[in-house]
Structures are given as C-alpha cells and as structure tokens.
Amino acid sequence: MTDMPIVRTSREEIEVYRFGPIASVLIPIMALVIQAFVPVRFRSFAIFDLPLLVTVFFAVARRSQVAGLLTGAIIGLIQDALTHQAIGLYGVAKTVVGYGASSLGVKIDVENPGTRLLVTGGFYLVHQAVYFLVARNILGVTMEWLWVRTLLAALLNGVAAIVLFAVLDRFKHGT
Amino acid sequence: MENFFTRYRNASILVLVLFAQVLGLAVQVKRTTESGSTRLIRFWVVSAITPLEKALVDTSLGVRNVWRNYLYLRGVRHENRDLKAQVERLRIEQVRLSEDAAQARRLQALFGFKEQFISQTVAAQVIGASGSDQSHVVYIDKGASDGIKPDMAVITPDGIVGKVLRVFHASSQVLLINDSSSGVGAILESSRLQGILQGTAVGEIMMRYVMSDEKVAPGERVLTSGGDRIFPKGLPVGTVQQTNPGSDLFLNIRVKPAANLSRLEEVLVVTKIIENTPQTPEPSGPVRAADILAERLPRVPQKPAVSATGVAASQTTTTKPPAGTTVTTPTPKPSPPATTPSTALGQSAKPATGQLQTGGTSTTTKQTVGAPKPSTAQNAGVTTDATGTKPAVKPSGTTPPAGASGATTTDAAATKPAVVKPAASKPAASSEAAKPKPINSVGQPPKPAAPPPQTPPGEEVSR
Numbered sequence: 334m335t336d337m338p339i340v341r342t343s344r345e346e347i348e349v350y351r352f353g354p355i356a357s358v359l360i361p362i363m364a365l366v367i368q369a370f371v372p373v374r375f376r377s378f379a380i381f382d383l384p385l386l387v388t389v390f391f392a393v394a395r396r397s398q399v400a401g402l403l404t405g406a407i408i409g410l411i412q413d414a415l416t417h418q419a420i421g422l423y424g425v426a427k428t429v430v431g432y433g434a435s436s437l438g439v440k441i442d443v444e445n446p447g448t449r450l451l452v453t454g455g456f457y458l459v460h461q462a463v464y465f466l467v468a469r470n471i472l473g474v475t476m477e478w479l480w481v482r483t484l485l486a487a488l489l490n491g492v493a494a495i496v497l498f499a500v501l502d503r504f505k506h507g508t
Numbered sequence: 509m510e511n512f513f514t515r516y517r518n519a520s521i522l523v524l525v526l527f528a529q530v531l532g533l534a535v536q537v538k539r540t541t542e543s544g545s546t547r548l549i550r551f552w553v554v555s556a557i558t559p560l561e562k563a564l565v566d567t568s569l570g571v572r573n574v575w576r577n578y579l580y581l582r583g584v585r586h587e588n589r590d591l592k593a594q595v596e597r598l599r600i601e602q603v604r605l606s607e608d609a610a611q612a613r614r615l616q617a618l619f620g621f622k623e624q625f626i627s628q629t630v631a632a633q634v635i636g637a638s639g640s641d642q643s644h645v646v647y648i649d650k651g652a653s654d655g656i657k658p659d660m661a662v663i664t665p666d667g668i669v670g671k672v673l674r675v676f677h678a679s680s681q682v683l684l685i686n687d688s689s690s691g692v693g694a695i696l697e698s699s700r701l702q703g704i705l706q707g708t709a710v711g712e713i714m715m716r717y718v719m720s721d722e723k724v725a726p727g728e729r730v731l732t733s734g735g736d737r738i739f740p741k742g743l744p745v746g747t748v749q750q751t752n753p754g755s756d757l758f759l760n761i762r763v764k765p766a767a768n769l770s771r772l773e774e775v776l777v778v779t780k781i782i783e784n785t786p787q788t789p790e791p792s793g794p795v796r797a798a799d800i801l802a803e804r805l806p807r808v809p810q811k812p813a814v815s816a817t818g819v820a821a822s823q824t825t826t827t828k829p830p831a832g833t834t835v836t837t838p839t840p841k842p843s844p845p846a847t848t849p850s851t852a853l854g855q856s857a858k859p860a861t862g863q864l865q866t867g868g869t870s871t872t873t874k875q876t877v878g879a880p881k882p883s884t885a886q887n888a889g890v891t892t893d894a895t896g897t898k899p900a901v902k903p904s905g906t907t908p909p910a911g912a913s914g915a916t917t918t919d920a921a922a923t924k925p926a927v928v929k930p931a932a933s934k935p936a937a938s939s940e941a942a943k944p945k946p947i948n949s950v951g952q953p954p955k956p957a958a959p960p961p962q963t964p965p966g967e968e969v970s971r
Contacts, residue, residue: 366560368639369647376711376770379641398518406525414553415636416643417673417683421533423640425526432522464642471533475688476642477709 350394350505360501361387361408369415380486382457384408385427386494389456390501392431393438401438405431419472426463430456446495454491458483551676554647558679561636562649569633626740628780629663630654634772635679644687644711646670646772651678659738661778667744667766668692668732669775680777684769685745686711693735694745694763696724702733705745705763711770713746715761722759724751730763740781 352360364383372379388408392401409427413420434456437443443452461483468474513520632648650656652675660672662682670690674681685692686707694705694715701722703715718724728748734741746765754760 362556362560365639366557366564369557369636370561370564370639372637372639373634373646374771379637379639383639399521402518402522402525406529410529410549411553412640414550415557416638416640417645417681417687417689418643419533419536420549421529421536422642424529425533428522428525428529432518467530467533468642471530472537479710482710 349396352391352394352504352506356504357391360504361391361404361411365408365411365415368412381490381493382460382486383493383497384412384423385430385457385460386453386490386497387501388427388431389434389453389494390498392434393443393452394505396435396438398432398435398439401431401435402428403431405429418468418474422464422468422472425467426460429463430460433459446499449494449498450491453494454487457487457490461486550674554676554679554681558635558647558649558676561647562633562679565633565635565649626778626780627782628778629776630656630779632656632662632680632775632777634775641711642709644684644690644707644769645673646682646684648680648682648775648777649678650777651676651680653677655779656680656777657779661739661743661781662775663739663743663778664767664772664775666768667746668739669767669769669772671738672777682775685765686713686769691736692739692745693733694730695733696748697729697731699724699728702735703761705730713763713765715748715763716758718759718761720753720757720759724748724759724761726750740778 361384364387368379368381368383388401388405391404395401395404405427406424409422409424410420412423412427416423434452437452441448443449465476465478469476630650632650632654634646635649636647638645648656648662656672656675658672658675662669662671668685670682670684670687672680673683683690684707685705688707688709690705690707692705693702695702696715696718699722701718701724703718705713705715707713715730726748730745730748732739732741732743732745744766746763748761749764750762752760752762
C-alpha cells in the first residue's frame, strides 16, 4: 500500500514533453502580442496574464527547472519592455513562477483540468505577490494589494488556463 | 564547492538569474534616465511587437470598414438626418459661444494674459497597450519619423488622453492619465479650484490637493489648468464622479475621464503649441465670415443718436431675414451695445474653452483647440451662402435702409478687424449722408468702412 496522495503520481509515470522550435518561439510571442493588443479594445482583458499562463504551461510540460526559470525570465523581461516601468519586475516574478511550476510539474500530474485551475490560480497569486514585493521594496512604487481583485483574477486566469492548455496540448511532443 | 553547485545546480541558476535581474532593477532605480541597455531591450521588443500589432489593427480596421461602409448600412439615413439636425444646433451654439470667447479674448488682451493655442497635431492610431494592469500605457503608430517627441500631449476630441513617454522610430509609448505615475494639472470649471490629477492602481483618476473645506459637486467639469506645461489650458479632462473627505486635509475627488481610455482608437498628438497674448481687434484687415453672417441676420437697429423716426421705420421694412431662419418677424428689441455687431458672432470663431475640434482623418491636421479657429466661422458663413440663404441686407442695387444697418455696420467696422464683405450685403453709398453718426463703445467715432469686397457671394472668405 502506498502512502502517495491521489493527485501525485510516481516520477516514472510523468511524461516529459518537448516542443518544436517554432512553437517554443511563436507561442510566447503570440501570447505577448495578444496581451498587448486586445486590452486596447477591451480594457478588462488585462486581468488575464497570457504570458504567465504560457510560462506555467511550458514549465509544467517540460518539467525542467532550468528551462522553466529561463522561459519565465525571457517572457517576463519582454513583457517588462512593453510597460513603462523598470525592466525586471515581471522578469523576477515569472522567473520564480517558471521555477516553481516546473518543480511542481516534476512531482504532480497537471494534466487534468481541476489541477490546472488550482496550479495556475496559485501561481498567479505567487506572481502577483513577488511583483508586489519587488515593486514596493526595490523600486519604491506605491501599490496597494487588492485582495478581492487579485483572487478574482487568479480564478479567471485558472479558468482561462484550462481552455488555453487544452489548445496548447496539441503542440506537445512526448519523449 | 563544486559538489555544492552540482547538487544544487537548478537552485543556483535560479538565484543567479534572480540576482542579475534584481541588480538590473537596482541600477535602473539609481539612474534617473534610462540606461543604454534597457533602452536597447525596449527598442528590440517594441520593434518586434509593434509591426505585428499594426498589422492586426490594419486588418481589423479593413474588415470593419468593409462591413460598416458597404454592408451594414441600416439606419444610415435616419442617422444622417439626426446628424444634420445636430449640426444646425451646434452652429447656433457656436455663434453663442464665440461671442463669449471673443469677450474673453478682449479681457485677456486687456489684462495682458498669455494664451496657448494648439496649432498643430498629428493623428495617430492606437495599436497596442502594455497588457498590464500595473502599467497604463498605449502604443501609437507614429514615432520620431513623424515628428513625435517625448512629453507631447495626446488628446482626443472628447478630452485628454496622456502624454508621450518614449519615442521609437515608427511608434511611441503614451502614458495614460489614469496611470499611477501620471500627473496632470487640473482645474474645476465652475469653482476654479485647482488640483493635480493622478491615476490609481485600478485605473481610476483622482484629483488631489483640493482642500477638504471646499464644496465640489459631482458632475462638475474638470479642465486642464496648463500648470504642467504639457497640456494647454482649458482642455476637457472629465467630470467629477464622487467626492470623499480624505485622510488628510484634502478631498478625494474621483474623476470620470471625458475620453474613453479603455477603448482608444485614434488620438491626436499635439506637436506644436503657440503661446501669445491676444491682440485687441484692429480696425483694418479681413473680416470673418461669422461677421458677415451676423450682419445678414435680422437685427433691430440701435436707437439713433439723432431723431430719425422715419429712418427707423424704413429700416425694419427693408431688413429681410435669411431663408431658413426661425426669425420671421423682426420685432423691436433692446438695442445691443455698440460693440455688439462685431462681437455678435465673435471677433474670432473661437470655440469655447474646453471644446475640441478635430481635423478629421488626415495625418497632420492644423487646428486650434480652446483658441480661435477661423475656419469654423468661415465654414459657417460659407455654408450659409451655399444653401441659398438670402442676405438680410439687400444687395447694393437696392436702396439701403437709411441708418438701418448702417449704425451697426459702421460700428462693426470700427471694432472688428476688417470689412471684406460680399457686394450683395454692402449698403449703397447714397445712404451714408442720411445715417446718424454712429459712436462705438469707447465713445470714439468709428473709422470709415473698408472698401467693398472683391469676394463674390458664396465664395470662401480667407483671412
């Protein structure tokens, strides 16, 4: 009798996925472009963080911590460049998320929608917390933590992740 | 040591990457200006992303234009009719406002105030945003190659939008007024209280630094004060939405922006602002079409200085209202002041403070915001001519009312810049002798009117 939780699978059962070079480049770029384009017409779309979802997706699929943190760092730095703030805020936050998501992906199966919702929602909170701490303590930006809004955004991003990950699963190649 | 890094390789890389980024942040905090490396990163990213965004915008615009212009035309006639009615209403309102504006200009000239005019703008398309809730910026498709520079004001016909923050070759980054790092000098329209507009973390606009003992009513309009040296004075910002006492001595005034910041499509970048002191009107020079129009409108003559009952009687019979006007019977009314004829339609067709007029869809539009805009008045006059509106004063072939519009016309000539009137509206010279000698508002005899104009009726009058 094993004492493993139901959601946890043995390491041997977890498959490591790979992505083609085109998908690896185009998917993050598309996420960044859509994230920058759609809020012009629909401001409320900015509550979603597509680059974060893509970071989480690649991290848990590749299950490599180094790949995850580097993916997060690159996507975050590009996202920083599109804002007017200092470059590195999103970079730091997404680096942490990429590392954490890949670490989690090694240990649990994140293939089912419920797990994806929880994992993505949780990492959204981590992302916001890191961003808030760095912006406030290093840059001295005046920010306030809005619990209701942040929790709602985490839920919405979790729901969006279920849909988005189902689409992105088509680009995965098993090893 | 080697074993340590081998064992904790992933964690070490994480710490290294984080350290590098935090170090980069610290460097950026210390430097007030953007360093070369970060500028380069932004340049690369923006250069890579904005063409894609521009292609998306162009495609969506093309599809939308085909749909709107060729397929979905339901209700267009009805809308056209409504718009025409609205144009008529606005014309009437413009006449009224231009009078106020002219008065304001005279006062400004009297006190030597300087006023700012927007003399040149560049129309731009919004092609992207930061995509972040923490950074309220948008990207426009005009950059350094189009003459855009940092700190230029960005506006829409509804109100101000923000200022240019960074300029790239073919695009620019615009900081919106609802960003938390934004600041705009503002003034309340009626109470004239000044404050500073700042954005909040959730994208709202708050007016700060208004003392808590002041009364600010919701719905009051907020205008730019011009104190920030970016936005010219008098541009609409929004309306007061809610007022709460703050924790300190100041009120928390929430402002609803006049421009729809969450759905920006086309904006105007103010590329040139001129600042000058308004001049008092000179007796010579071209006349505005608005003045010509004013002279054609039916008016009750000023009481003559000398007793001329018969003259006054003939005046009312010869003055003919223009076609299409609602005034059908010129009933005696209190005479306007001596300077009224020239100011009835304004010394200049200057839209009232806070009114914006866009130059359409042209890439570069010259216009005046909150300042004299001659073309509007001219257009009004020309359009009236084109529609066949009969002049109120009969053409020169007819016998003019002795002293009828003579007093007003001559008086107008004394106070307005010029007289370049269509020949049709010029009274005959034979009536000059019968006219009572008019006196203008300053008690001086008016200067002789300028020679008759060469401009035929209906032709556009240029300054």
